[in-house]
Amino acid sequence: IRQTFPSAYFIELTVRQAHYAIESTERLPPAHLITWVLPDYIQFPFLGGGSNGFSIGVIPFAIIILALVLAPSRKLFSFLALYLIPLGFTLSIPPFSWINNYLPPFSHMRGNLRWMVSAAFPLACLAAASIETFIEKGIAGREKIMRRTARGVAVFVIVLVFVTLASQFLAPRLIGNEDFMGKLVDFHFRGRTATLPASHYLEVAESAVRDIGNQLSFANAWWVIAILMWVGAGGFFYFIARWRPTSKTVLMLIAGAMTVNVFAVFSYQYHNFIPQEIMLQTPALVNFLKDHEPNPRRYRIMGFLIGDGMFREVLVHSPMPPQELANMERELLVNNTSVFWEIQRMDGLEPYRTLRHNQLLNTLINADKAGYIFDRENPNVRALTLDRVDNRDALRSVTPQEKIKDFLLQLPLLSMMNVKYIYSLYPLQDPRLTPITIPRPASIPVNIYLYKNTQVLPRIYFAERPLFSKNQGTEFLLEIAEVNDFRHTTVIxxxxxxxxxxxxxxxxxxxxxxxxxxxxxxxxxxxxxxxxxxxxxxxxxxxxxxxxxxxxxxxxxxxxxxxxxxxxxxxxxxxxxxxxxxxxxxxxxxxxxxxx
The missing domain is CATH 2.60.220 (Chondroitinase Ac; Chain A, domain 3)
Structure with a gap:
């Protein structure tokens, strides 16, 4: 109750409004479904795969199908129903989509794909019940069924081999086909607006096709292991049909296969883990602030184009190894990691914002979206409620130079919010900002530009000239935006x-x-x-x-x-x-x- 009551009480003050779920609903990419039949480390760029709640292992998946078809029972269908419920929410199909989008508290939660995390438990129960049925109902002893299953598995293995050979033949030829790459980019952006030059997206598309070709390759040990899991499944069913082992032996073989699956997935993901020591190192920015600002309640910091800057300047050019990426994210204090060092970052994370914070930070100032600024000249902007995470109808597209110019116009707002330091991946020039040189960490490929805001207001002060406002909503937000100097004007x-x-x-x-x-x-x-x-x-x-x-x-x-x-x-x-x-x-x- 101590946790639930405040959450319910405050939720209408946050950015999690009634349409929060609708705004963030995603369509499950069809490629995610391959995780039913392949290890969840198999993922394809821009297509999907590796989804939570799908992977149960090759042999258990086959046994689930056999048990449901040959020996259906109330227990099996009960677990299947429990699994299909979160799957329905994930796929966003009626009536689950209506519940997710319109019924509190689900309508105030973001990301329908999160439901598949909860689906892992009923899927595991369904697998356990199916294995029990497989043995107790004598399915394992039906020789013809086992032989046919083994043949079906063999056919699937042949399909996987054919897909591998086809990818090796097609990938290098598609990469050099500009017409195909252009159509691929157009298909990806159907109904959406591109914010970067076409050459960038062609480069990304070529990289994606290259990654798929590299993954579906006999030179990729992890893809070979995925195929061998199906070979092992075929051998399992053939062994049962030929030798008719005891129930205990069958259970041991199934347990062994599941152990191999878990070990393979963990082994693959292990190389993406990073040593804890990387995140425990103190960033250069933090070192400067600790040396010059001993009291963390006298100032706040804010980033400018940190996320978009990382994407545009680094990540679009080549993928970074996990340790290098962790080093860069640590130095740039992404994901609110500044709290580890008791440094208050004004922009922070969207889930922690109130609705008003989001309107001011993510719409009016819009400090982390390189291609957009708040459209003050829009005649309809005063009629907008601005109650979404991304109020795109209140924004307009701009060039990078226009973006920087607009951000500098927001300095009075940043000063009012006690933002004393601004750090950026792009240089800023303004007489109100004093450049500060901090050493560039050798572990990151970009410069960090740090500036001291000379116009910053303290946390506590007496209002010099209070103005009293009766405006509400967007009108009041625009009134705040028009204040040029909060040192002399406080709107109450x-x-x-x-x-x-x-x-x-x-x-x-x-x-x-x-x-x-x-x-x-x-x-x-x-x-x-x-x-x-x-x-x-x-x-x-x-x-x-x-x-x-x-x-x-x-x-x-x-x-x-x-x-x-x-x-x-x-x-x-x-x-x-x-x-x-x-x-x-x-x-x-x-x-x-x-x-x-």
């Missing part, structure tokens, strides 16, 4: 607040007593009513007090918090209280009054 959401007269008298003062996760304690001294801004997310759970008396928290600058501080000397405290505990406390107080 308030319907009945009155702007103070011009002239502040003595400037207000404050001293931070304590600032840690979930707590801020400040002493203030003012000669008039002032607004104190606290740049932590304005989420339910925060409670503010002035000298121990609860104070109303207003949303400031679209994301953060502000309270009104009366004249004089006061102790201000912001404290985050578990929302579950708050509701529990309120319920107990209500019950106490009710039964008093």
């Amino acid at each position: 959401e308030c319907n009945d607040c009155v702007a103070r007269p011009v002239g502040r008298g003595q400037p207000p003062k404050f001293v931070i007593n304590e600032y840690r996760d979930g707590l801020l304690s400040v002493n203030t001294e003012t000669t008039a009513d002032e607004w104190l801004v606290f740049s932590e997310s304005a989420m339910p759970g925060w409670v503010a007090t002035v000298d121990g008396v609860p104070a109303k928290i207003y949303t400031a600058n679209y994301l953060f918090q502000a309270i009104q501080v009366p004249p004089g000397k006061h102790q201000i405290e912001w404290r985050y209280e578990d929302i579950f505990m708050q509701k529990q406390k309120a319920l107990l107080e209500y019950l106490e009054k009710l039964f008093r």
